[in-house]
Amino acid sequence: MRVMTVYAHPADTITNCGGTLALHADAGDEIVAVILTHGGRIHPNVYAEEARKEDADSSLVAADRAEIIENKKGELRRAAEIIGIGTIEFLDHDDAISVVREDMVDQVAELIAKHRPDVIIADYPQNPAVTNSAHTIATMTLIAALDRAAQFLKNLDGKEEVNVKQVFLGGLPVLTNDALSTYGVRNDLLIDITSVVGRKIAAMDCFASQGYGGPFARKLIEASNGEFGRWAGVALAEPYVRFRSETRSLLPVTDYAEAADPLTRHVSYSQFDVRRAFPVA
Numbered sequence: 001m002r003v004m005t006v007y008a009h010p011a012d013t014i015t016n017c018g019g020t021l022a023l024h025a026d027a028g029d030e031i032v033a034v035i036l037t038h039g040g041r042i043h044p045n046v047y048a049e050e051a052r053k054e055d056a057d058s059s060l061v062a063a064d065r066a067e068i069i070e071n072k073k074g075e076l077r078r079a080a081e082i083i084g085i086g087t088i089e090f091l092d093h094d095d096a097i098s099v100v101r102e103d104m105v106d107q108v109a110e111l112i113a114k115h116r117p118d119v120i121i122a123d124y125p126q127n128p129a130v131t132n133s134a135h136t137i138a139t140m141t142l143i144a145a146l147d148r149a150a151q152f153l154k155n156l157d158g159k160e161e162v163n164v165k166q167v168f169l170g171g172l173p174v175l176t177n178d179a180l181s182t183y184g185v186r187n188d189l190l191i192d193i194t195s196v197v198g199r200k201i202a203a204m205d206c207f208a209s210q211g212y213g214g215p216f217a218r219k220l221i222e223a224s225n226g227e228f229g230r231w232a233g234v235a236l237a238e239p240y241v242r243f244r245s246e247t248r249s250l251l252p253v254t255d256y257a258e259a260a261d262p263l264t265r266h267v268s269y270s271q272f273d274v275r276r277a278f279p280v281a
């Protein structure tokens with residue numbers, strides 16, 4: 001299977017779906033990460049913090065745009081190696097995006113045509129003016145690009161149409177697992193990442209410039225993936241909403257549902273301690 005991710009910033013690929021990607025990499029799937037912006041403005045912690053110090057490191061304080069961008073790319077390249085992401089496509093737009101742009105839609109459509117992914121992972125789009133602006137614009141760009149790529153015609157464009165089979169939208173901050181709750185808005189797919197969480201932590205540790213390494217990586221994973229794991233009945237999970245409905249020949253019951261014992265699963269999933277298993281180096 002070919003898996004593509006489309007995110008606004010370099011670190012999003014790891015924080016949102018790094019565990020899922022590691023599992024697919026281990027299964028032999030090809031993974032392409034598309035990053036729309038250079039991410040220089042998002043969490044520039046190390047540079048902003050250094051500038052406040054009296055004995056500041058002059059190389060950090062004087063770092064220019066090119067150095068900041070190249071450093072962040074290096075962080076993602078190292079993280080990608082740990083996770084098993086084979087290809088990174090950096091589009092290098094400025095982070096300051098608040099509307100969907102035709103040129104970016106074209107670029108993403110071209111990448112869909114080039115890599116022909118079976119599935120794509122992106123952020124769940126929320127109100128762009130209230131929260132998550134760049135993340136939502138990235139997903140709206142992707143959805144427009146999906147339509148554009150599906151309309152490619154060899155006679156007109158020199159390339160054939162691409163119909164991506166499914167899109168998984170992550171990052172919906174809704175903690176409920178049944179269809180009658182929260183007006184039906186819920187994550188309808190949970191991936192158990194417990195077996196690969198060490199790689200997700202190591203990959204997050206790479207993003208030192210934005211303060212994502214060390215204690216933060218462990219806190220985010222135990223708090224967020226831990227809470228979704230509680231819903232999933234496992235230690236740690238990544239949540240998704242399926243963009244399209246699925247067609248099957250029979251009603252599905254998952255292996256997890258077959259194996260789950262509601263009376264004892266609270267014991268098994270609560271034994272995993274992220275900080276004890278993966279202490280800060």
Ligand SMILES: [Zn+2]
Nearest residue numbers: 008009012042
């Ligand atoms: Zn982001």
